[in-house]
Amino acid sequence: MNDSTPSSSIDSSIKNVSISSSISSSIKNASIKNASNQSEMPFALVQGEPLTMIPQDLYIPPDALQVFLDAFEGPLDLLLYLIKRQNLDVLNIPIAMITKQYMEYIDLMDTMALELAAEYLVMAAMLAEIKSRMLLPRPDECADEDDPRAELIRRLQEYEQFKKAAEDMDALDRLERDIFLTNIEVPKFEVEMPLPDVRMNDLLMAFRDVVNRAEQYASHHVQREPLSVRERMVFVLETLSSDRFTSFLDFFDASEGRMGLVVSFLAILELLKESMIELVQSESYAPIYIKAI
C-alpha cells in the first residue's frame, strides 16, 4: 500500500458520490424549510427554488458512504465492480492492484463503523494469498499447476453469470408489474342444488341410530334404599336379649338382597364398635352368636 495514486482516485470518486447525495438531500431539506418561511428574502436560487437560509446539514454526513457501500451484494460484487470500473478483463486481473483497492474499501467500511461481514474479510485473505503465491517463484516441475487466480476467476465469473441472470429475470414480464390478469365479473348463476334421494330404509336406520344414541344419554336416578343402617341397628338390638345368644346368621335375610345383607352387617359392626353387643365364637369356623350386653 505504498503507492497512493489509486487510493486517492478511489477516495475522490467516493467523495463525489457522497457529496452529491448530501447536497441533494440538503437541498430537499432547505426547500421544505423554505415552504414555511415564504416571507424571507431568498439569497440564492437552487434549481429554481429560492434558498432563504444556509442549509444546516451541508457537510458530509458520516453515514453517507454507507448507502454507497451497502449497494454491494458481498465481496464478489465489490470485486466485480472494481474490475469493471477499470475496464479490465475478469480473466486477467492485476491481483496486486485489485487487492490494494479492495483493501481500501475494506478499511473504509471499517472506519465507517459498518458492520463488516466476515465474507469481506475472507475475500481479503484470499486475495492476499493469491498475491503471495503469484510472487513465489514456480519450479519447473510445477509448471502445469493452475494459475493461483483460477479459483477466484471461476467464482467471479460464476457470480457475474448469476448477477446477470437476476437482472434478466427482473426484466422478464411479470405479474403485478407488466402483466395483469383479467377481471371479469362472473354473474351470479342460479345454481340448482339437487336434493338427494332418501330411501325409507335409510330413514328408519337413521331413526334407530338416534334412538340408540338417546339411550346412551339416559340419566340414572339414584334412589336411596329404604333400608338404613340406623334402622337395622334398632331392629338388631330389639331382637337380642341379654339372657340368651342369638345366631349371627339370623339377622341375614337373603330375600332382602345384597343391599339388605350389607346393611345388616354394617349395623352389627356399628353396634359392636359402640360396644352395645357382644359377639361370641367358641372356635374357628364355629357359628357366631350375638348377645346384648
Place this chain on the structure above:
Amino acid sequence: MDNEKLKPILEALLSATDKPLAINFMFDLFSGDIDQPSKDDIRQALHELVEKYEGSGLELKQVASGFRFQIRADYETWVARLWDHKPPRYSRALLETVALIAYRQPITRGGIEDIRGVSVSTNIIKTLQEREWVKPLGHKDVPGKPTLYGTTKEFLDYFNLKSLNELPTLSEIKDLDQFHPELAFAEKSDVNAN
C-alpha cells in the same frame, strides 16, 4: 362437441377465473357430458382462441399451470394507472437467490452462498416460500441434511413462463485456458524454457 361450440365455452371458463386452467382440468369439467370433447379437441380450440385474441389488448397465454387470460404487457402503462399501488420491487439479493434456485435447482442454501459469496438471509428464503415461488424438494444426503430447494409452477406463472426452458439463457463463462498465453506465468515459463 364441435369446435365452434367448444371455443366459447372455454372462453367463458378461462374468463371466469384468474387462475390458469390446465387442459386436464378443463377436460374433467366436461366429464358426464354426452358429447364430451377430447383433450386434443380442447387443445385445438385453445390454439384457435390464442389466435383469435392476437392483436387485441387481451392475450390467452399458456404458463406453467395452464392457460389464462391476461392483459398484454404492451398495455401495462395504461392499465397500471387504474391503481395507485406501485408494483412490488425485489431486492438484488432476492433476485439473485431466486435466479440461482431456478437455474441450479435442486440447490442447498450453502450452494447459493458459495456462488454469491455472502450468506443467504433466512428472510429471503422465507419470503420466497411464502410467495410460493420456492419449495423444499428434499434433503441432501450430507452431514447436516441441508434442504434442497427448487422453484414451483407458481414461480413460472408469475414470470409468465411455460417452463424453465423459457428462462433467459445464462451468459457464457469464458475459459481460462484460452487466455493462458497472456498470463504472466506462461511468459515466465517460456523464458525458463529458453
